[in-house]
Amino acid sequence: MTEYRIAVLPGDGIGPEITEVATRVLRHVTTRHGGVALHLTAHDAGAGRWQREGVALTDETYDGCVRADAILMGAIGLPEARHPDGREVNGDVIFRLRFDLDLYAGIRPVRAWPGLASPLAAAPPVDYVVVRENVEGLYASRTGGCNVREEVATDTIVITATGTRKVTEQAFRLAAKRGGRPRDGRSMVTCVDKANVLSSYAFFRRVFDQVAAGHPGVASDHVYVDAMTAYQVQQPDMFDVVVAENMFGDIISDLAAATVGGLGLAASADVGDRHGLFQPAHGSAPTIAGKGVANPVATVLSAAMMLDWLADRHGDPAAAEAAGVIEGAVGDVLAAARVLTPDLGGAAGTDEVGEAIIAAADRRL
Structure with missing residues (x-):
């Protein structure tokens, strides 16, 4: 069994909600699969921390990201958290990690999912x-x-x-x-x-x-x-x-x-030769934070991209298999079109979608 250390940055707004679902899916699938063990360590970074303490990304958290095998991020930033020149403080986290870790390639897949109207x-x-x-x-x-x-x-x-x-x-x-x-x-x-x-x-x-x-x-x-x-x-x-x-x-x-249906489906990876950061392409959507209606699919798919990147980097077929299970499970849920969040025309909540993905993954394992 291969073990990986994952630094988790839940972030702001809906970030903690969608990250919780993604990590729950990761834990469930890798545990059931049995070939991959993930050690997930959460770190407080983002606009909320900047508002409380005047720093969005501490050196301690940055060092934790450097030491990790990969970084999973929820969503960083709040519109009212800005530097005097008008820049949002989310860049203090995202750009520092991208530039300092030389994550030179932003990879953003886009596909039309069966079951969703185009x-x-x-x-x-x-x-x-x-x-x-x-x-x-x-x-x-x-x-x-x-x-x-x-x-x-x-x-x-x-x-x-x-x-x-x-x-x-x-x-x-x-x-x-x-x-x-x-x-x-x-x-x-x-x-x-x-x-x-x-x-x-x-x-x-x-x-x-x-x-x-x-x-x-x-x-x-x-x-x-x-x-x-x-x-x-x-x-x-x-x-x-x-x-x-x-x-x-x-x-x-x-x-x-x-x-293809909106940013709620948009996974992304920021990768370099040594480090990788995986996050949904959307923002923190503070207007719906805490309401339980945020779409977790982009974050779950980003987590699958993380496993796939780890598989490629370390020659680990087990990680690739787990990634395929998660991506396939998401596709099954979207194709059924019964458990969808409001942004996709449904009425399901964030946790409900997560549980549907886990159930679909179980059918594939």
Whole structure:
């Protein structure tokens, strides 16, 4: 039996509720499976702690994340918890972990789940992954911008050959493991940029093309970001793996989630060569916190991604099997369409969905 140490950051708003469900599913499935043991350690980090103590992520918690085999996060941030310059304090946690642990690839899968109505009129098959460069781009300027007398404000985009190469290699490795795009099964990585206007994105594209040349078994393509938003709605089946600069990746991944039912289904992973952080792509939704109606599916799927990443990193088939059980159980619950939270058109509560996923997992174990 393989043992893993998991740092758990429940966070703010609905974060503790959805994290509790995800950890309950993890414990149940790994215990029943018997091949994986998880040691989960919860840490207090986020806007609530910042409001109480003036710090969102202590060095002690950061060190716990560094020592862990993986990090599972709920949702961080509250709209009223802001620094004097207007930035939300959630960045004190999320960006510190991303930048300091070099979690350079934000991996955000998007798929249309059977049983859920598509908001797209044509309802084409959707199954692709957005790979977002996570530590450069426009967000690298988040604390280094310039504001002159509240008259002029600037931020600078940062794109390096090394950073672009690393995230592009991640995208091609991912494409090589997938089954190709829904349209024709062709494996393809699409570079999303604005190379026709900005030299920084033209540079991003040139580095992408250099990496693509080293992967002849996977096709490559380019799409301008404005056209990308149209294709995501009209022809999403043309995509397999998509790679983009930080801000563009952030925007198109949220649009991707909206096309298949919303952010309540949007899992994500922030990974590097040594560390991995797994969290739902949505925010802390404080307006529904404590009401028991938050959708835990994105967090549960993020937990499955965590197991899959651990399996790949450590050559652990047991972890991969447990990940498959969880993902399959989520699919079973969504396909049945009987136990759904209000955001998906149902009336079930957070805990009820969690119990339905556990019951579905039991049928698969």
